[in-house]
Amino acid sequence: MGNKGSIAPRVLILGGTSEARALAAGLVARDVPVVSSLAGRVARPRLPEGEVRIGGFGGPDGLAAWLTEHGVTAVVDATHPFAERIGTSAATGAARAGVPLLRLQRPGWEPAPGDDWHWADTLGDAAELLPRLGTRVFLTSGRQGLATFADLTGLWFLARCVDPPEPPLPPRLEVLLSRGPYRVEEETELMRTHRIEVLVTKDSGGSMTEAKLVAARRLRVPVVVVRRPPRPPVPTVADVGTALEWTLGRVSGGLT
Numbered sequence: 001m002g003n004k005g006s007i008a009p010r011v012l013i014l015g016g017t018s019e020a021r022a023l024a025a026g027l028v029a030r031d032v033p034v035v036s037s038l039a040g041r042v043a044r045p046r047l048p049e050g051e052v053r054i055g056g057f058g059g060p061d062g063l064a065a066w067l068t069e070h071g072v073t074a075v076v077d078a079t080h081p082f083a084e085r086i087g088t089s090a091a092t093g094a095a096r097a098g099v100p101l102l103r104l105q106r107p108g109w110e111p112a113p114g115d116d117w118h119w120a121d122t123l124g125d126a127a128e129l130l131p132r133l134g135t136r137v138f139l140t141s142g143r144q145g146l147a148t149f150a151d152l153t154g155l156w157f158l159a160r161c162v163d164p165p166e167p168p169l170p171p172r173l174e175v176l177l178s179r180g181p182y183r184v185e186e187e188t189e190l191m192r193t194h195r196i197e198v199l200v201t202k203d204s205g206g207s208m209t210e211a212k213l214v215a216a217r218r219l220r221v222p223v224v225v226v227r228r229p230p231r232p233p234v235p236t237v238a239d240v241g242t243a244l245e246w247t248l249g250r251v252s253g254g255l256t
């Protein structure tokens with residue numbers, strides 16, 4: 001991890017997504033020195049290929065210092081669309097260190113015919129919408145936001161998350177620990193078995209967790225979709241191949 005004497009990583013990927021792992025694999029396959037950074041939120045994260053560091057940088061200044069110290073020539077912010085603080089930190093920190101930054105962000109989901117979607121700006125707005133949409137709720141918005149639903153004592157929740165959630169939690173709650181990808185048949189069965197009346201999701205986008213939306217459409221279950229938070233205006237691409245080309249363009253000529 002950045003030991004003096006070892007080969008200096010030239011590319012930093014801010015990760016925690018499948019796109020970040022795919023980009024790391026693409027760079028490793030081309031012998032580009034890359035280090036992927038994870039926040040350390042998940043107990044047993046899926047690790048990308050290549051070098052990995054875990055934990056925060058200490059804000060934009062910490063990130064800028066880390067980039068300079070490790071001789072980084074390009075940064076790709078491939079963090080999750082809802083990871084707001086690291087996105088701001090990346091924009092400020094990379095600019096301060098004078099290192100080019102690319103944002104790799106998968107497109108959001110779009111409703112299809114038959115969908116009954118209700119957009120919410122925040123998880124709090126999603127919680128306010130729920131009582132008029134149903135009483136048996138499938139929450140797939142992550143364990144960190146569960147406190148937002150803790151006062152909804154009249155509703156029953158099935159919350160699916162990777163690691164166990166911590167209080168405060170809704171009183172009528174069943175927790176399902178699991179990690180995608182999911183298939184439409186499984187999602188349909190899960191929602192049917194639990195007699196789900198409304199689904200809550202962030203607009204994460206991507207195919208790994210999309211099946212629940214198809215299942216909701218089939219079962220005519222309304223969906224509360226939380227909008228993505230704003231991100232700083234940095235050059236952004238939607239697919240791994242384009243991010244790989246951009247990154248190779250930044251390191252070519254410097255490879256040993």
Ligand code: NAP
Pocket residue numbers: 014015016017037038039041054055056057058059060062063078079080082083084085086087089142202
């Ligand atoms: P966040 O609120 O944007 O970040 C909080 C702090 O965690 C940041 O200020 C930074 O600390 C540190 N951090 C975040 N991502 C990091 C990374 N990739 N490498 C090093 N430090 C990082 O983020 P979050 O919403 O808690 O998400 C944390 C991670 O989980 C992200 O990397 C994201 O890609 C992944 N993830 C998030 C979600 C989601 O719904 N939010 C879903 C799936 C995966 P310092 O300020 O100290 O640098």
